[in-house]
Amino acid sequence: MKHKKFLGLLLIVSGMANAGPAPQMPPASVAVALVEQAVITPTLPVSGTVYSRNDLQITSSVDGQLEFVAEPGTMLAEGDVIASIDTFQLELQQAEQQAQHERAKAQLKFLDAQLKRQRNLAQQNTLAANELEQTQSQRDVAASDLRIAELRLRQIEDNLRRATIRAKFSGVVVQRLRREGEDVARGTPLARVTDLENLEVRVYAPLRFSGRVKPGDTLNIFGFQSEHLGRVRSVVPSVDQRSQSFEIRIDLTAEAREQWAVGQLVSVAVPIQAGRESLAVPRDALILRRDGTYVFRINDEYVAERVKVATGDGSGDLIAVDGNLQEGDKVVIRGAETLSDGRQVTIIDQDDASSGAYAAGG
Numbered sequence: 001m002k003h004k005k006f007l008g009l010l011l012i013v014s015g016m017a018n019a020g021p022a023p024q025m026p027p028a029s030v031a032v033a034l035v036e037q038a039v040i041t042p043t044l045p046v047s048g049t050v051y052s053r054n055d056l057q058i059t060s061s062v063d064g065q066l067e068f069v070a071e072p073g074t075m076l077a078e079g080d081v082i083a084s085i086d087t088f089q090l091e092l093q094q095a096e097q098q099a100q101h102e103r104a105k106a107q108l109k110f111l112d113a114q115l116k117r118q119r120n121l122a123q124q125n126t127l128a129a130n131e132l133e134q135t136q137s138q139r140d141v142a143a144s145d146l147r148i149a150e151l152r153l154r155q156i157e158d159n160l161r162r163a164t165i166r167a168k169f170s171g172v173v174v175q176r177l178r179r180e181g182e183d184v185a186r187g188t189p190l191a192r193v194t195d196l197e198n199l200e201v202r203v204y205a206p207l208r209f210s211g212r213v214k215p216g217d218t219l220n221i222f223g224f225q226s227e228h229l230g231r232v233r234s235v236v237p238s239v240d241q242r243s244q245s246f247e248i249r250i251d252l253t254a255e256a257r258e259q260w261a262v263g264q265l266v267s268v269a270v271p272i273q274a275g276r277e278s279l280a281v282p283r284d285a286l287i288l289r290r291d292g293t294y295v296f297r298i299n300d301e302y303v304a305e306r307v308k309v310a311t312g313d314g315s316g317d318l319i320a321v322d323g324n325l326q327e328g329d330k331v332v333i334r335g336a337e338t339l340s341d342g343r344q345v346t347i348i349d350q351d352d353a354s355s356g357a358y359a360a361g362g
Contacts, residue, residue, distance in 0.1 A: 025343065025344075027302070027343075027344040027345050027346040028304070028335060028338070028339055028343055028344070028345045028346070029335055029345070029346050029348050030296075030298070030304075030332045030334060030335035030336065030339065030345045030346070030347060030348070031332070031333055031334035031335060031347070031348055032298055032330040032331060032332050032333060032347055033281065033282050033284075033285065033330070033331060033333045034327075034328055034329070034330060034331075035279055035280070035281055035321075035325050035326065035327055035328060035329040035330075035331055036279070036280055036281075036318075036327060036328075037277055037278070037279060037280070037327050038277070038278070038279075038280040038315070038318050038320075039275040039276065039277050039315075040275060040276060040277075040278055040280060040312065040313045040314065040315045040318065040319075040320045041271045041273070041274070041275035041276075041313070041315050042271070042272050042273040042313040043220070043269035043270055043271055043272060043313070043314075043315070044205075044206075044209070044269070044270050044272045045222070045267045045268070045269060045270075046203050046204070046205045046206075046267065046268050046270045047203070047265060047266075047267055047268075048201045048202060048203030048204075048221070048248075048250075048265070048266050048267070048268045049201070049202055049203075049263065049264070049265055049266070050199055050200075050201055050252070050260050050261065050262055050263060050264045050265075050266060051199065051200055051201070051202050051262065052171075052194045052195045052196065052198065052199055052200075052262050053195060053198040053199065053200050054168075054169050054171065054194070054195035054198055055192070055193075055194045055195070055262075056168065056169075056192070056193050056194075057189055057191075057192050058082050058083060058165055058189070058190045058191045058192065058193060059187050059188060059189050059190060060083075060085060060165075060184045060185065060186055060187065060188045060190055061159070061162035061163070061165065061186060062085055062090070062159045062162055062163050062186055063183075063184070063185050063186055064085040064086050064087070064089065064090070064163065064183070064184065065085065065086040065181065065182070065183050065184075066083065066084075066085055066086075066178055066179065066180050066181060066182050066183075066184055066190070067084045067085060067086050067180060068081065068083060068084045068180060069082070069083045069176050069178055069179060069180060069190055069191055070082050070083065070173045070176070070191060071173065071176060072173050072174060072175060072176050073172065073173065074172065074173040075171075075172050076167040076170060076171055076172065076173065076193065077167065077170050078167055078168065078169055078170050079166050079167060080166060080167045081164060081165070081166055081167075082165045082166065082167055082173065082190075082191060082193065083164075083165045083190045083191060084163060084164045084165065085163040085164075085184070086163075087160055087163045090156060090159050090160050090163065091160070093156050094153070094156045094157065094160065097149065097152050097153045097156055098153060100149045100152075101146070101149040101150060101153055103149075104142065104145040104146040104148075104149045105146055105149075107142045107145070107146075108139070108142040108143055108145075108146050111135065111138055111139035111142050112139060114135055114139075115132075115135050115136060115139050118131065118132050118135050119132065165190070167193060169193075169195050170195065170196075170197060171193045171194050171195040171196060171197075172193070172194055172196055173191055173192070173193055174192050174193065174194045175191060175192040176190075176191045177189045177190055177191060177192075178190045178191075194262060196257075196262065197257065199252045199256075199257050199260070199262065200233065200249050200250060200251055200252060201221055201230060201248075201249070201250040201252060201266055201268060202247060202248070202249050202250075203247070203248045203250070203268045203270070204243070204245040204246070204247055204248075205245060205246060205247075205248055205268075205270045206244065206245060207238050207244045207245055207246050208244075209270055209271065209272050210235070210237075210238075210246045212270070212271040212272060212273070212274075213232060213235055213248055213270065213271060214232065214235060215232050215233060215234055215235060216231065216232060217231070217232045217271075218230070218231055218232075219232060219248075219250060219268055219269055219270065219271075220268070220269040220315075220316050221250065221252075221256070221266050221267070221268050221269075222266060222267045222268075222269070223256075223259065223260050223264060223265075223266045223267075224264070226256075226259050226260075228252065228253055228255060228256035228259075229253065229316075230250035230251060230252055230253070230256070230268075231250065231251050232248060232249070232250050233249050233250065233251045234248075234249045235247070235248055235249075236248075236249065248268070248270070250268065269315075275315075276313075276320075278312060278320040278321075278322075279320065279321055279322070279325055279326075279327065280315075280318040280319060280320050280321065281295060281309075281318070281319065281321050281325075281331050282317050282318060282319075282331075282333050283314065283317055283318070283319050284317075284333040284334065285331040285332060285333045285336075286309075286311065286319070287336055292308050293308070293309055293310070293311055294306050294307060294308050294309065295307050295309055295321070295323070295325070295331045295332070295336075296331060296332040296336050296339050296341075297325065297329050297330065297331055297332075298330040298331070298332065298345055298347065302344060302345050302346070302347065303342060303343070303344055303345070304332065304339050304340070304341060304342065304343050304344075304345050305341065305342075306340075306341040307323050307324050307325060308323055308324075309321040309322060309323030309325065310322045310323065330347070332345075
């Protein structure tokens, strides 16, 4: 029995002696970015709303009966018909005024001829001066009547044109307030049209930060699962002392317009202090743990080093950090989830180093 135990122990020791070194883990593939000096501006998230720059309530320009009103959801190009009003009464007025115009024109022609004859007679001293003056006055009144008739005819023609209401811009009908067959008066609301191409964000920020924002500034805007930059188009001073806020209007990029809709709530990063220069890393480089916040720095031997950092203010994708880092250090922005301190790494897409970041790829 003792002999068998000794033999088994001998076999175990022999197997351990023949075993090679423990296999090493293969290098981890990571993407990195460079630590940089950047001006970080502290911001305050303020709620805003996406608006259309062109939101128009369509009203009737003439009295009459509605013949057509576009349905909600109708897409419109500039010049498309939104609504039309029956023009029968206007056409009758036009015909009547046209007759009045012709009458005034004939009267003026007659008096012009009569005035010419009387002037000839006056030169021969066969016509009293008061008769010539009377004809001259009648001719001037007829000329004035003709001008009035022409103006009234133009007014009717303008009303005929206004009876068909056309879109001033491309957009969509979002509301219909009247239906075909209803009699409407001038100024009656008929529909509402919104431009979906030219969008802006309107945000009311605390008045004490009004000096930190000016037209032309670029601000970060955060929406549902997306983030975009917007350029401040205008800053509207406060008109209500009770609200203690001022309005910022921000133009949206084409990409943002494709993702966000009119009425959507967003958050705008409004500057609250002057920017400060500090070391900064991309937000993707941060690793949050219970014992603190870390980044993985890659040294010249392509070995990962875990560095504890304290975070500061953020600006866009960058966030200020304080720790054992220097400008130009490489920090991992992708692949750090399973990385450990001291592990060998392979940096992918190193050709992008000149741009300050190494994107993950083949």
